[in-house]
Amino acid sequence: MAVDFPNEIKNLRTTMASVREVLDLEKLKKQIVDLEEQSAAPDLWDDPDAAQKITSALSRANAEKDRVENMDAAIDDLEVLVEMGTEENDADTLAEAERELKKLQKAVGELEVRTLLNGEFDEREAVVTIRAGAGGVDAADFAEMLMRMYLRWAERHGYPTKVMDTSYAEEAGLKSVTFEVNVPYAFGNLSVEAGTHRLVRISPFDNQGRRQTSFAAVEVVPLIETTDTIEIPENELKIDVFRSSGPGGQSVNTTDSAVRMTHIPTGTVVSMQNEKSQIQNRAAALRVMQSRLLLLKKQEEDAQKKELAGDIKASWGDQMRSYVLHPYQMVKDLRTEYEVGNTSGVFDGDIDGFMEAGIRWKRAAARGAE
Template sequence: MPDTHADDIAASRGRVAQLESDLDIAGKRQRLEELQELAGSPGLWDDPDRARGVTTELSRVEGDVQRYDALVARLDDLEVLDELAAEEGDEGSADEVVAGLQAVAAELDRFEIATMLGGEHDHDDAIVSIHAGEGGVDAMDWAQMLQRMYLRWAETRGFDTEVFDQSYGEEAGLKSTTFEVRGADAYGWLNAEHGVHRLVRISPFDSQARRQTSFALVDVVPVLPEVDEEVAVPDEDIRVDVYRSSGPGGQSVNTTDSAVRITHLPTGLVASCQNEKSQHQNKAAALRVLKAKLAELERLKRAEQLDELRGAVQNVGFGSQIRSYVLHPYQMVKDLRSEHETGNVQSVLDGDLDGLIEAELRRRVREAQEA
C-alpha cells in the first residue's frame, strides 16, 4: 500500500497559510472589488495616467489572489487524491501526488518572492539605461546583448516595453540605450540588475580570435506616478539639444531633426529620446526620464545621509561588478553577490533571468534580517 503524504501536504498548507498572512489576501480581496469597480467607471480613461495606474494595480492584485486560490485548490485536490491512493493501493496516483507536491513547492518558492517586493517603489514601472564600458566595440555589442536580454525577459513576463533612445556604435552594438518596462513589480525585479555586468568571450570582432573582457553598466530607476509634481526642473537648469535620429551605421531614421537630448546642468545627468514622432513628444519623454533619474538620485542621497547617521557604510553599487557571463573557456553565468550560478548561458541571454534575480532578492532579505 502506498504511503500517505499527509505530512507533506500539511507542511505545504503551512507555507500557504504564511503566504496568506504575508500577502494580506483578505485585504487584497477587498481591494480587488474596489479596483474592479474603478476599472468599470465610465470616465476612468479621461485621465490616462490614473487609468493605467488602476489597471496595473488591478492586474497585480487579481494575479496574487488567483495564484493563492489556485494553490489552495491544488492542495485540496492532492489531499483527496492522496487519501484515495492510500485506500486503493494505487501506486500511479501516489506518484501523481508526489509530482503535484513538487510542483506546488516550486510555485510556493516563486510566490514567496512576491513577499520580498515590499520596497517603497517595488510595485512601480522601471526605466532601464545601459551604457557600454571598457572593451571598445565588444562592450557596445555587449550593451546591445543586454538590452535584448532584458526586453526578452520582459516579454516572457507579459510586461510592456518602450525604447526611448539608442545610441549606436560606429561599427556595431550600442553606446547606450534607455527603455521603460511596465508591469507588476517591474522595478522590484529589475533593481536587482543595477550594476556592472562583465562578459568574457572570444571576440567576434578580433581577426586573431582572442579572448576579450567587456563591461556594461545597467542603471535602473523607478517610474514614479507623482514625479512630475514632486520634481521641479527649472528651464535654466537644463540644456536641450535637438539632433537627427539615427540607426545602425548612421542611417537617418527621421527626415527631420526631432530627437531630443536634455542635460541637467547642476548634476550632469542626461536623458534622450528619439523614437517618438515629434520633437515635442521626444522632449516630453526625455524630461520624464530625467525626472525619474533625479528622483532616484535624491532617494540615494537620503539613504546615504541615513546611513551616515547610523554609522554604516553605504554601498550604492555604482561601478561595482555584480555578475560575470563567461562564454570562453567555459560556459557560466555567476552572480557575485548571491553566488548563484548556471551553466546555461544562452538561456540567460535569451531572457531566463528569474533564477538569478530571485537568488539576489533572497540574499537581500537574509542580509536585512541579519542586520
Template structure:
C-alpha cells in the same frame, strides 16, 4: 493515504497563515471600493487618475484571485483525499498527489515573490545598458546584454519598449534605454545593475585574441505617481536634433530627437527612437523622472548607512557578474557566488536563477 492527508493539511495551514499575514481580506475590501469608483459618473474624465485606479484594481484583484484560488485548490484536494480514503480509491489518491505537487510548487513561487516587498518592486522598470571602454568589442557586448534582457522579458511575459538606442560605429551599440512593463519588473531587474564583464575570443580581431569587455547596466523604478517627482521647467535645458544611425549618419530630415539636461543635477537624457518630437520628449521625461527618483533612493540609502555607521556602494558601478566564453565557459555572479556553465542559455535570457539567488541574499536587508 494518511501521509497525503497530512501533507494536504500542512499545505492548507501554510496558505491560511499567509492569507492572514498578507491581509488578503483587506485587499478584497479595497477591490470592492475601487470597483465602486469605476462606476462613478465622470470616472474617465481624468484619464491619468482613472488609469492609476485601474492599475491598482488589476494588481489587487490579481493578488486576491491568486491566493484565494490556491486556498480553494488545497481545500478541494483535501476533500478529495477524504473521499478517496473512505472508498480506498488509489487512483484518485495518486491524482491528488500530483495536484499537491503542483500546489506546493505554486506556493513556493508565491513565497519567493514575497521577497519582492520593496516600496518600488511592483513597478515597471527603466533599464539602460552602456558600453564600456574597449571600442567595438564592448559595444557588441552591450548589444548582447540588451538582447539578453529583451529575451528575458519576453520569457516573463513582460512588455518592452526601446526608448533610446545609439548604435556603434562598426557593430553593437553605445547605449540603449528600454522600458520593461509588468508586475515586479523593477523588483526582479534591480539585481542586474552594475558592471558586467565578458571574456571571449574577439570576433573583431583578425588574430582572434582573447578580449575582455565591460558594459554597465542601470535599473530604475518608473515613476507612476503624480507629483512623486517634481521637476521645475526652469531647471531643464531642452535641445532638439536629427536622429542619427550607425556612424553618425542622419536618418531623419526633421529635428525629432530630444536631449534634456536637468541643470541642478547635470543628468542628461536623450530619446530619438520615436517619429515625433513630442513622443521623444515624453519618453525622455519618463527616463529623467526615473533617474531623479533613483538619485533620491541613493541619497536615502547613503543616509541610512551613515546613521548605522556602515559603508554602502550606491553608485552601481561595481562589477557584479563575469561571463567567460574562452578558454572555458562560465557565468558567475560575484555577489552571490551562483554560477553556471550554460553560457548560451544565460545569454538567451535564462537569468532567473541569478536574479533569485540575489533576491534571496538580500532577505532581511533594506534594499530599494
C-alpha cells in the same frame, strides 16, 4: 528515495501562511470592494487616466487574490491525490503527485518572492539603461546581448516594453540603450539586475581568436508617476537637439528630432531619439529625467544609494555577474552564488532564477542591516 509527501505539503502550507500574512487577504478583499465601487461610477471615464489606474488596480488585486486562493486549493488537491495513491498503493498516482508537488513548490516559491517585494518603489514600472563599459567593440556587442536578454525575458512573461533611446556603436553593438518595462513590480524584479555585468569569450571581432573580457553597466530606476512631486526648474535643464542616427552612425532622420537633456546641478544626462517628433522625445526625456531624480532624491533622504542603484563603473573589480562562454560555459551571480550552465538559455531571457535569488539576497541583506 521516496518523497516525504506529508512533510513537503506541510512546508507548502507554512509558506502559504506566511504569504497570506504578508499580503493581508482581508485587506486585499476590502480594497477590491472599494475599487469595484469606484469602477462602477457613471463618470469613471470622464478622466481616462484615472479610470485606467482604477481598472488596472482592480485587475491586479483580483489576480493577486485569485492566485493565493487557487494555490491553497491546489495544495488541497495534492493532499487528496497523495491519500488516494497511498491507500491504493498506486505507483502511477504517486508519480503524478510527485510531478504536481514539484510544480507547486516552484509556484509557491515564486509567490513567496513576490511578498518580498515590499520596498517603496517595488510596485513601479521600470526604466532600464544599459551602457557599454570597458572592452571596446566586444563591450558594445555585450550591451546589445544584454538588451536582447531583458527584452526576451519580458516577452516570455507577456510584459510590454518600449525602447526609448538607442545609441549605436561604430563597428557593432550599442553604446547605450534605454527602455521601459511597463508592468507592475517591474522595478522590484529588475532592480536586482542593476550593476556591472562581465562577459568572457573568444572575441568574434579578434582575427587572432583571442579571449576577451568586456563589461556593461545596467541601471534600473522606477518609472515616475503623476502623483510624484518632482518639479525641475527650467533653468536647471540644458536641452540640445540633434538628428537621430541608426547603426554605424547612419542618419535616419532629416530633422533635429532627437533630444539630449542635462540636469545641470547633478550632471544627470538623458538622451531620447526613438519618438517621431522633437516634442515627443522631449516629453519622454523629461519623464526619464524625473524618474532618475526621484530615485536620487530618495537615495539621499534614506541613505540607501548602494542598495537602490549603486555606483556602477562597468570595469574590473565591480562586476556582480559573470557570463563565461570560454573556456567553459557558465553564468554566475557573484552576490548570491546562483549559477547555471545553460548560457544560451540565459541570453534568451531565462533569468527568473537569478532574479529570485537576487530578491531573496537583497531582502536578507536588508534584514541584516536592521
